[in-house]
Amino acid sequence: MRSKSYFVFALLLVATMLLTACQQAATPIVQTVVVEKEGKTEILVVTATPAPQEPAPAGPKVLYTNFKTQGDVPSLDPAVAEDTASIQMIEELNVGLARLNEEDVTIVPGIAESWDISDDGLTYTFHLRQDVPWVKYNGTEVVKVQNCEGADRLVTAQDFEYGFLRTLKPETASPYAYVLAFAVAGAADYNNAKTDDPTTVGVKALDEATLEVKFLEDAAYNINIISLWTGYAQPKWLIEGDDCTDARGERWTETGFNQSYGPFALKEWVHDSFIALAKNPFWPGSDEIPVPTLDEINFTMLDETAAFAEYEAGNLDVILQVPQSDIDRVKADPVLSAEYVQSPALSTYYYGFNITAPVVDDVRVRRALSMAVDRQGLIDNVTKGGQEPAQWFCRPGLIACPTVADMPDLGVKFDPTEAKKLMDEYLAEKGLTVDQLDLTLMFNTSSGHQKIAEAIQQMWKDNLGVTVKLVNQEWKVYLETIKSADTPQIWRLGWNLDYPDTNNFDREVVAAGGSSNPTDENGVGTGGFFWKNDKYEELVKLAASEKDLAKRTDLYAQAEKILVWDDAVMIPIYWYTNLHTTKPYVTRTFSNTGAEHFEKWDINK
Amino acid sequence: MAKPASLEGITSLSGGQPRTMKRESLWLDAWRRLIRNRAAVLGGILILILWGTAIFAPVVAPQPFDKQVLTDQNKAPQWIVSIFPTMKPYAKISSNYLLGADYVGRDLFSRLVYGARVSLMVALIGPIISLIVGVIYGSISGFFGGKVDNVMMRIVDVLYAFPTILFVILLLAFFRGTFAKPDPGSFKYAISQLDGRLGGMLFIFIGIGLTAWETMARLTRGQVLAVREKEFVEAARTIGATNGRIMFRHILPNIVGPLIVAETLAIPSYIITETFLSFIGLGVNPPTPSWGAMISDGAQVIRTYPNQAIFPALALAITMFAFNFLGDGLRDALDPRLRGTQ
């Protein structure tokens, strides 16, 4: 019958396969070798057992990881990127003029091999290397981009100039242009459309290898600002089109079109799903930015709990942010706890005061509330990520930020007895009881912030006897509320670095006109803290141009004392940490600046 | 009214025991059928227990729902750890908490008990709002018929195409935004005070109630249309009853049955809507406990501390079961086509 013969045939097939497989065992080979020895020819018969076959070379080195944030990456375009995930990708795809070493936070050369600074500190002349090609992924491999004459396109100073100007152009509506506008000469006016002549901006390509940048202030952090992603080179021919390239406009970063020049190239971007980066073999490499060892990196965009489940199932190799809900389990598990690392992150979590609002307009109340927060207890029981209790605002690790080791008594600490004393003093003077105090704490809707707020609400009740109401608002509404005339008495916010210098924290956030302390044209507060302290302003302005690191740190220390103690404008709560789990076969570095540098990683599965 | 003498003692046409014809009201008949439905009875009892727990919460709950003991965070009793052995390496044991403590050391069981209040309020106010809006709308449409009915139903048809949950989210965002900082003494202020006293739930109730009003309106309209043509309505009209009187005293009492059934069956979906809203952060204000909020908090730690999600989910499931069975039973009991069969 037909089925029977098929069966026999199949059996034969299987048997044949098995037999051939068995013959893979090494059999001795007999070889005849002709050898010349001292003029005499000899014929030897050599029996050699071939060396056991080396295991087939491992497949391509692919690393599977997630992002620190969740959801789709909003943009890969340096001109408009503003969030950590986008910036992480852009920093792997492209390189700035200079770059930050992610471990010791020092400035190292990027595309610019060297730069000269003028005597007045305002003009920087960058000398660019000339061997970096533009590349793209053509569907199968990474290839070099050619111009209309068939020659390879190399990264030039004109590309950087184009990148800067595009970021500043009003039509681009770049949310981060303000950083450049703040520091570079002529940038503000161009960005505000007060002039539409791009040549007034202090960024000029003198020739293909030289870029000249003019700054407004002689500041130590100028080099940081100019190396931010907002100033990366962008491919003009791809965005605006030329004779042999279609104009891709805002979608030049999509799969199949993206062109970049850094250690990795974009292989595939499936929105809401993952981004795959492929090694750029044409990246010339430098001491600081080597040619990558990894062949490919796959970043999944899963929600953090789902991502961690994948890690435990063995499908992800690295988790860049362990969910807080799994920390207890991770720390108690023998395997996971060995893979778990806590590293500092340059961000601060704080509660701010509207110092013009009732009750909190008295500095004693503010200081009492600040001292009544048991930061360590909060970290041990609620956030659990090995964060550090924050005594001031800037995060130690930033350039020129004081450290707890150096200044252990600077700022504010948990001291419930002192806090109660201050509060009683206030109540006695005002003739009030603690129940008559009407206080509200507002935060944006999120289960994490809620947990912290509930815990702190209880601390205030236990230590001071005061009942604070909790109100939460949706993020978009909340942001408007806390920067308006209706800013609540106590409000929650955090700050994550733009660049790792204390200026970004102490001046750009909290000083008058800063993002948490907005003012109108006359310098009058319009939201946030509603605070202006002339001594503070003076200190941070001096610190900006101070070149000596020790003196600079000391200036900031004095400023912080005013910020969190004398005026107690905010309650610094904790300094962030990054929580990673990494499989043992991954060799990696840990970044202190926020973005990892994957070109230094290796995987040996 | 006395029984007509001629009918007394009549033997049945089919022979056998003499049967006396008794006048039975619709409700009594339905009640009898309901009692016989064991699942519905079980559902009813569970709901009564729920009511009792909610009302007597301060008595039933061993601890206040907002008492935090930070150092007791996530503690669990021994029996829970023995059910979930994966918890052994890290769980901290404590016998103070019947079902365990949550992330800031509040007693889960107490919060479950107080959370029943929220679920019950949803189960109560949701139908009220939906009935008020839906029944009024549907009655007007069905009663006046003709062009009015046509237009009103067209409007409902169009609104059906609007995803209600999104409508609720938009509405909540709108309410919370505009009622955030009202001037004291104004209408807005009074509303926001009421909202605060309800634990921030006023707008949620309104929103939830509005998710099903179109169905109620359609249902009411259909029922009104059917009853409107009946003789007793015509009779009432001939003796000069006004429209309003006819509506209230004659039509509404006769259609109330299916409406009750529909609302009871809709309650589980209201409760789920509240859970969903809590999940996306538009739920109650802390520290007011609600099962929905407890579930969504617990879902995040479900692999670490499963008890924090499973018990609120169980409470929710049981409540939904109860309302579903009761609603099914009510429907079976009131359905005239099933009358006389069992």
Place this chain on the structure above:
Amino acid sequence: MGRYIARRLIYLVVVLLVVSFITFTLMHSVPGGPFSREKALPKEILENLNKRYHLDEPYAVQYFRYLNDVMLPHFSTKAPVFGSLADDFLINIKLGPVYLRWMNFGPSFTSRSRTVNDIFRQQLPISMQLGFMAVLVGMLIGVPLGTLAALKQNTIFDYLGMSVAIFGVSVPVIVLGPILIWIFGVTLKWLPPTGWGAKPPYVLGLLPAKLGWDFFKYAILPAIALGLGSSAILARLTRASLLQVIREDYIRTARAKGLKESMIIVRHALKNSLIPVVTVLGPIFAAVTTGSFVTELTFGIPGMGKYFVTSITNRDYPVIMGTILLYAVFLVVANLLVDIVYAFLDPRIRYE
């Protein structure tokens, strides 16, 4: 029938206009705009952004501009190129030397290199694939359970059957999902914990390129989690409807004629009792295929679901409008299809 369908399609346009108007008004009355940032944007940058997206124009102008982009066809002689965001239309037809282009739902404010059309093209097929399978699961579980419950009314089978169905609706996916992932994905490792087995480009714009185990293994857990919810509705409806039908006269006649009971149920009773079931399939299908937020979030499925919710929290106006209009289209079309199926199921129903 043709005139009926045409009338319903005109009706669809009316619905879309009304829905779009309500949504537009509501979303602009909600406080908070798309460009609120933690690091507050300087006034000039904010103005730039508003100008770029036409948010500085009066509301009426914005609304009519939107209607113009979405509803009116545009003609151009340039071939469409994947590039500028403003130039992205869903439908592009070449008519001789001219291109007919239709339906531009606008750019997304949140993702700077995508338009709403991109989101439709890339995420909607995934939600529809999941939706189909979830509805299938719902029917495979719900209809048999409801039938059983109706035939054995008020017995243990009735209670048990309905309990299983109600269980599906009572345990929220928020809890059921992670449990399923935990058991089958992480511990037993039989199925992948998260993710989806298909990515663009799709066959016919909808179907996954490969329909093998590699695709279905991702779909099993989420389809079950999502389908259980609709199974309860379907079970209850089947039960109620079947209960009514088996009391009808023609069933009694069939029994009197001596037909086998199972034959009666399957050939006569079930077919007619499915009419109300089919009615509700319309809205169920619309809801489930336009994405279930919680299921997709829990299982890491890149579908449309999250856009419904996140667009509102992000105040991403074009996406809000797009998703709500999409839902409306799905609902009206689903109901239309259901009504057409009605006409085939029940010969007494006729449309002119």
